[in-house]
Amino acid sequence: MYASRRKVLARIAALGALPWGVSARAQTGNAAAPIRLALIEGLSGPFANAGEAVWRNLLWACERVHARGGVVLPGGARPLELVRYDSKGQNEEAIAALRSAIESGARIVLQGNSSANAAALIDAIEKHNERDPERQVLFLNYSAVDPVLTNERCSFWHFRFDAHAEMRMKALMSVLREDRAVQGVYLIGQDYSFGQAVLRLARQQLAAERPDVRILGEELHPMGRVKDFLPYVAKIKASGAQAVITGNWGNDLTLLVRAAREGGFDGKFYTFYGNALGTPAAIGEAGVGRVLAVADWLPNVPDPAAEAFYRSFRARFPKPADDYVHMRMQLMIEALAQSIERAATVQSRAVALQLERADVALAGQRGTMRAVDHQFQQPLVVGLMDRQGTPGVPFDVEGSGYGFRVIRRLSADDASLPTTCRMRRPQLA
Structure with a gap:
């Protein structure tokens, strides 16, 4: 086979x-x-x-x-x-x-x-x-x-x-903690172990970092099977949320942000993977200053070796x-x-x-x-979508004309979290 x-x-x-x-x-x-x-x-x-x-x-x-x-x-x-x-x-x-x-x-x-x-x-x-x-x-x-x-x-x-997702959420929360324009959020994710974990971590970390922010809706959708996200976007708009937090990736994220653009949602997207795979092109100008992504590294990290x-x-x-x-x-x-x-x-x-x-x-x-x-x-960074050529954005993504400006950098120590692992180690002859 x-x-x-x-x-x-x-x-x-x-x-x-x-x-x-x-x-x-x-x-x-x-x-x-x-x-x-x-x-x-x-x-x-x-x-x-x-x-x-x-x-x-x-x-x-x-x-x-x-x-x-x-x-x-x-x-x-x-x-x-x-x-x-x-x-x-x-x-x-x-x-x-x-x-x-x-x-x-x-x-x-x-x-x-x-x-x-x-x-x-x-x-x-x-x-x-x-x-x-x-x-x-x-x-x-x-x-x-x-x-x-x-x-x-x-x-x-x-x-x-x-x-892992808790480390990535911690990085996003370091930005959302200071984003006082956000008073209500909508949580949406793919209905499997990772998507469920992202929503759980968002609830936990919002309670710790921004207890004033209301969770106005939660949604888990079938993974890889939704072709039209406009009904989901309608619920997001109706909730009054100023931001969406999502761990969606691949086509599920591209279709979600495209529907948000078509449906007229003008809030922010706090994402795990919004920096590529068609997402910037899908949302276009509507994403400038509104789509955030966390990553281990971004092309616009200001460093000659990285460039x-x-x-x-x-x-x-x-x-x-x-x-x-x-x-x-x-x-x-x-x-x-x-x-x-x-x-x-x-x-x-x-x-x-x-x-x-x-x-x-x-x-x-x-x-x-x-x-x-x-x-x-390892260190983590958070990027904010912007037009190529603006300060901090020499590179775009996938020829879209839009890239991600680094707005937050976490050292490896800052990004680190404790573990509950109790590893069963094999006998090593």
Whole structure:
């Protein structure tokens, strides 16, 4: 099922799409077996654009490792081989892809665009690793941000490189706390574990940070199935809310903000992911000064190294629609390469022990892995949508003419939160 022509072509692309048109294996100067990375992601269906953005980011990160000679091990440098598996965003498909990846030799799994899929993969990997210690698997998570994944459901085999939802909400609240024009909010999200967590965290943090703000409505909608959000926008307008708080992502966010524009809602959007994947273009001029997004990094972070980094990404992927760059995914691959080299082996337990103390930096952004719960610690920023060319907005998003000006920066210490993780660690021979 997964040995499709597209998968084969993707594997070739991951190995061969270097600037000089040579394969990654040739670039390392030896015929060592590649280190296979299995990307299990929704690459078709309503959130395919988000999956393809992940693919581009991880491909580019692997290419940088190839360009410097590969991952250095005692037996010689080895390339990274990134192989695509389409989960279609479904738990059952993700588990089937995991089985296929393991059988093909992959011992490192990458996934992120669904906390529900991530939870299913963690459970499956835990069981597999206990049952089959000779083929243990590591799970590197770049976007699944339900807090429980590094709290109650933390796993020795799982490493999260994105800030979880509570950390992201904390960053948004640092801005909303000072936004006295907002007296009432409407909460809306996708009806699954992450969307439910965002609404719960919004209630909790509003009570702590802005007890004067009234919650005028709450809504959970089916994920990936709503084509027309105008009825939801009508309820938001009728509530009298001055702002919407949402964790929606992908097409569910694009359609929501487009409906808000068409329906004449003139309030603010406090979002987790409003900075790309069609959202700025969908809302257009109506979003200037009104759409906020929290991220680990934004292209308009004022730093010469960050600017050079972003320009190089846009040179690699010149189509305007392809310019959604994720710094955390670049740091994740750097942390993996660093950890394999320090472990001097690709054996999963040994690499995990090194990942627990990963400390990586790129283009002015630095992050460290917290060993107690495997939650990456990194700075966060909040951006406000504005026209390209205004002060602080040299870069637009996806050719839309609009970008995000950084209005708040949180250090890694400021963004950090305590954990309730009680990790069950395997016996390490």
